[in-house]
Amino acid sequence: MLEPTPPRAEPAANEPFYREQIAEMTRQLEAVRDLPELPAFRSTGRLPAAFFEHFNAALACYDRLIEFVLAADGPDEAIQCRKGCSNCCIDLVRGITTPEIINIYHHVRTWPDVKQLFEYHRDSAELFMNILSVMTKPGEEPPGGRDPRIAEAHVRFNSMNRRCGFLDAETGCCRIYPVRPVACRYFFSLDPPETCSPLHVLYLERRTRTVHLPEEIHALLREIDHRFGFRPLNFLAGAFCQFAAEVMRTRPIQIGQ
Ligand code: SF4
Ligand code: SF4
Numbered sequence: 742m743l744e745p746t747p748p749r750a751e752p753a754a755n756e757p758f759y760r761e762q763i764a765e766m767t768r769q770l771e772a773v774r775d776l777p778e779l780p781a782f783r784s785t786g787r788l789p790a791a792f793f794e795h796f797n798a799a800l801a802c803y804d805r806l807i808e809f810v811l812a813a814d815g816p817d818e819a820i821q822c823r824k825g826c827s828n829c830c831i832d833l834v835r836g837i838t839t840p841e842i843i844n845i846y847h848h849v850r851t852w853p854d855v856k857q858l859f860e861y862h863r864d865s866a867e868l869f870m871n872i873l874s875v876m877t878k879p880g881e882e883p884p885g886g887r888d889p890r891i892a893e894a895h896v897r898f899n900s901m902n903r904r905c906g907f908l909d910a911e912t913g914c915c916r917i918y919p920v921r922p923v924a925c926r927y928f929f930s931l932d933p934p935e936t937c938s939p940l941h942v943l944y945l946e947r948r949t950r951t952v953h954l955p956e957e958i959h960a961l962l963r964e965i966d967h968r969f970g971f972r973p974l975n976f977l978a979g980a981f982c983q984f985a986a987e988v989m990r991t992r993p994i995q996i997g998q
Contacts, residue, residue, distance in 0.1 A: 751952065753810045762806040763955060769799035770961040773840060778997070779968040783988060787995040793847065796840050797919070803926060807952045811929070820929040820950055825913035828937035829928065830905045833869060833898045834977035835891075836924045839966045842973050842980040847994045848920045849907075859985055861906040865978035869898050899939045906978060922977060927952045 753759045772795040778788055811820060849855055872894045873883055884890045904910065907917045915921050930937050931948035938944065966972055971988065973980035985991055 751810060753813050754955070756809070756813075758809050759806060762802045762809070763958065766799045766802040766806075766954075766958060767961065769795045769802065770958065770965065773799070774961060774965050774968060779965070780970055782969055783971055785995070786989060786992055787997050788843070789997050792840075793844065793996075796844055800920070800923075800926075803923065803954065807926060810952050811950070814950070818931055818950060820931060821933055822929050823934075826934045827904075827908055827913040827915075828934050829930070830908040830915070831899060831902050831939065832905075833895050834905065834922055834924045835895065835975060837922055837973065837975050837977050837980040838962045839969045839971070839973060840962070841920075841922045842977075842984045843994065844920045845907075845917055845922070845981065846984055846989065848917055850993050858906055859982060859991075862978040863982045865903060865906060866974070866976070866982050868901070868903065869894060869976065869979065872897050896939075902939060906981075923954065924977075927954075 751759070773792060776789060776792055778785070778792070782788060814820075849858060852858065870883070873890065876890045876894060877883060905915075907915055907921075909916050915925070929950040929952075931950055932943065935941055936943045936947040941947075973984045973988070
């Protein structure tokens with residue numbers, strides 16, 4: 742998600758409830774990190790049910806933490822986000838980690854329209870990669886990390902107003918809401934929803950509220966990535982297609998005890 746205003750230090754970070762949620766999130770993610778099945782997953786396609794239990798428990802801590810810090814904000818910072826409000830779901834979702842994409846793939850793998858979902862995301866991924874490729878010199882590797890061309894390609898992608906493949910176009914709701922990525926959880930608008938459209942004149946100036954995770958949680962997510970031994974593309978459409986096609990070859994994940 743784009744961040745027109747810089748992230749701020751979280752005023753509630755020293756409150757006991759905030760610290761409890763971070764401690765619990767840490768415990769849950771450490772339990773994921775230490776599962777012995779992770780390094781072999783790419784060849785076995787097998788994970789214990791505990792992987793999903795611990796990872797989704799960590800996400801639930803994050804949701805409680807977000808609710809807590811937003812409740813402490815003053816009336817001038819009332820967020821405008823409501824169920825079914827989805828102008829922001831045209832935004833390229835970046836910063837996806839391996840456990841997130843595994844969680845999402847497992848969630849949608851049995852859906853009757855999973856093939857269409859895959860094809861839609863594949864087209865979105867190709868669109869973004871094509872935008873990026875015209876910014877690179879012949880023979881040059883696609884830019885990565887914090888290369889400014891990625892942010893520029895991100896803005897150009899958004900201006901095409903292409904909705905996320907997981908958005909239910911009729912209801913305006915996220916179809917993967919319980920397992921949606923961290924990047925879709927932390928971002929809120931303080932200005933009216935129409936300003937969240939890239940076609941709105943105030944799009945880049947709108948007031949936003951972000952609820953970031955502390956660095957120690959991001960470090961744990963990186964450790965989990967490392968234990969898996971592979972790293973999908975780090976934007977949602979690309980990660981979903983790459984994981985489905987190259988890692989799972991469209992097979993379901995085998996769930997063990
Ligand atoms: S960020 Fe904007 S479009 Fe998205 S839910 Fe909030 S108000 Fe609605
Ligand atoms: S995953 Fe869900 S919340 Fe995130 S952009 Fe897609 S539809 Fe919106």
